[in-house]
Amino acid sequence: MNDHDRDGLLTAAVLLRTEGHREEARQRLLSLAAALPEDAEVAYQTAWAHDVLGLEAEAVPFYERSLAGTGLSEEDRRGALLGLGSTYRVLGRYEEAVEVLRGGAEQFPDDGALRTFLAMALFNTGEHHEAMRLLLELLAAGSTDPSVRQYRAAIEHYARDLHETV
Incomplete structure (x- = not known):
């Protein structure tokens, strides 16, 4: 052909x-x-x-x-990483999902969808702290809610260590 x-x-x-x-x-x-x-x-x-x-x-x-x-293409590679990672997650193959999505997030650090799906897969593997950190970082960086924007610095700070209370 x-x-x-x-x-x-x-x-x-x-x-x-x-x-x-x-x-x-x-x-x-x-x-x-x-x-x-x-x-x-x-x-x-x-x-x-x-x-x-x-x-x-x-x-x-x-x-x-x-x-x-x-x-x-770069766009298709990004889509394939997201597709495979999210598909592994749907199939209950959580460790593989984390591996693929983490690699995708490293290759495409500005892709919020990859990091969001990575957070979900991390939740499924019991890595709640890292999942919450990723979601808080995404929220702080991307929210248009004025009340969230007002506390952006605090949210970013606590995203790094949710156990910190001071």
Whole structure:
């Protein structure tokens, strides 16, 4: 298959998914992924097609394949890390979720979604202090609530050590 054909088939499948024809998109992407097993972008889009249908377990190998390959854009890599980490969490694979999401948050430190999902996975592993720290940092940095903004410095301070009382 040449690049032009691949690009056309991939674009058409993604369009189907975005227009709500999710099962048809999934079927087309499965065929494309079978024809191009080393294509990271195709694997990522195939994972996404499964994920939006609630087929998380089936999405995992495609997310893993996409991240193991090369050629993902920065935006797609970020999406694949978030997708895989959150999917692991939904499946109860909490330690793997933390590992993937922590790595994603390190690669993309300004991505609040990665840090939010990491906080949820940390909660699931019993790491409540770190989960709360992440959420408080996100709240302090991003809240538009005037009362939260007023206490931003205090919230950031206590986020570092919730046990501190002075």
